[in-house]
Amino acid sequence: EAGVTQFPSHSVIEKGQTVTLRCDPISGHDNLYWYRRVMGKEIKFLLHFVKESKQDESGMPNNRFLAERTGGTYSTLKVQPAELEDSGVYFCASSQERLALPYEQYFGPGTRLTVT
Amino acid sequence: DQQVKQNSPSLSVQEGRISILNCDYTNSMFDYFLWYKKYPAEGPTFLISISSIKDKNEDGRFTVFLNKSAKHLSLHIVPSQPGDSAVYFCAASDGGGSNYKLTFGKGTLLTVNP
Numbered sequence: 301e302a303g304v305t306q307f308p309s310h311s312v313i314e315k316g317q318t319v320t321l322r323c324d325p326i327s328g329h330d331n332l333y334w335y336r337r338v339m340g341k342e343i344k345f346l347l348h349f350v351k352e353s354k355q356d357e358s359g360m361p362n363n364r365f366l367a368e369r370t371g372g373t374y375s376t377l378k379v380q381p382a383e384l385e386d387s388g389v390y391f392c393a394s395s396q397e398r399l400a401l402p403y404e405q406y407f408g409p410g411t412r413l414t415v416t
Numbered sequence: 417d418q419q420v421k422q423n424s425p426s427l428s429v430q431e432g433r434i435s436i437l438n439c440d441y442t443n444s445m446f447d448y449f450l451w452y453k454k455y456p457a458e459g460p461t462f463l464i465s466i467s468s469i470k471d472k473n474e475d476g477r478f479t480v481f482l483n484k485s486a487k488h489l490s491l492h493i494v495p496s497q498p499g500d501s502a503v504y505f506c507a508a509s510d511g512g513g514s515n516y517k518l519t520f521g522k523g524t525l526l527t528v529n530p
Contacts, residue, residue, distance in 0.1 A: 304459070333517065342418065343460070343505065343520040356517060391459055395516070402448050402509040402516045407459030 302326065304394050304408035312414045318380040321411045325374070325394030331355075332375050333395075333405060334367060338388040346390075349375060361386075382415045389413070419443045420508050422521035430529055435493040437524050439506030442487065446508040450518070451480060451491045454503045463504075464491070496528045 305324045313319050325332045334346040346365070347357040351372035360367070364383070369375040379386055389412050393405040421440045429435045437451075447468040452460035466473040466480045466489070473480050479492045493500055506521040 309457075331516075335518075335520075340522070342420070342522045343507075343518075345517040345519065348517055359517070393459075400516065401465075402507075402511070402518060403450055403462045403465045405462070405516070405518065407452075407461070409457065409459045 304392055304406050306390075306392050306408040306411050308411060309409065310412045310414070312416065313382055314416055315384055316381045318378065319382055319413060321377045321379075321390050321413070323375045323377070323392030323394075323408060325392070326396075326406055329394035329396050329406075330372070331395040331397070331400060331405075332369060333393040334375070334377055335391040335393065335407075336388050337391065337410075338385075343391065346377075379413070382413075384415050387413055387415045417442075418521075419446075420506055420519050420521040422506050422524050424524050425522070426525040426527070428527045428529065429496050431498055432495045435491075435496045435500065435526055435528065437491040437493075437504050437506075437526065439489050439491075439521055440487060441489075441508055443508070443510065443519070444487070445510040446519070447511055448509045448516075449480070449482060449489050450507045450509070451478075452505040452507060452520075453500075454505060454523070460505055493526075496526075498528050498530050501526060501528050 332349040337343040345359040348355040349369045389410040392408045450465040451463045503523040507518040
């Protein structure tokens with residue numbers, strides 16, 4: 301069974317540009333989470349989808365960030381326009397059922413975003 | 417305001433000895449605690465967890481202890497092996513509304529020397 305995949309693995313963009321990160325969860329997983337780790341800091345929750353619906357987006361930093369999950373399969377996270385402080389590693393995680401226990405979140409390898 | 421704190425950025429131990437990683441939390445609503453292990457260029461991998469109704473959970477070489485009154489948990493690895501060298505993250509969840517979003521600490525880099 302394929303794990304959570306993320307694309308690209310690394311993206312370098314200039315301040316003011318737009319970047320779109322993609323996450324493919326494990327097949328059949330209804331829950332999809334986005335997290336971010338800024339250099340040297342903790343991994344922080346961004347938002348949670350249940351199928352195509354946003355369950356909780358309390359961690360989204362500001363309106364420059366837009367997450368979508370059309371059709372309830374893969375998800376995209378767009379940053380527009382990117383700022384220097386957006387640099388970090390963006391992780392996606394998925395879990396199978398709505399009431400899945402926390403340990404059942406499976407993480408992808410992350411996308412390292414560098415804004416110059 | 418950090419709700420989960422790992423105050424030791426790094427820890428170095430000899431192979432075969434015990435590794436003890438510590439974690440403190442401030443949110444009394446947390447009811448589930450997890451440890452994740454992370455290698456470079458990989459995502460976090462679940463290691464072991466504990467519910468707030470327990471004070472100990474053991475899985476092979478890994479044991480997690482929870483002290484609710486002190487809002488403290490620790491991960492013990494015995495015996496430590498070089499392959500255990502990684503960053504270890506403590507995480508917590510309050511399970512509110514079946515969201516199970518995780519709140520992480522900053523991580524502790526464990527180095528196990530042969």
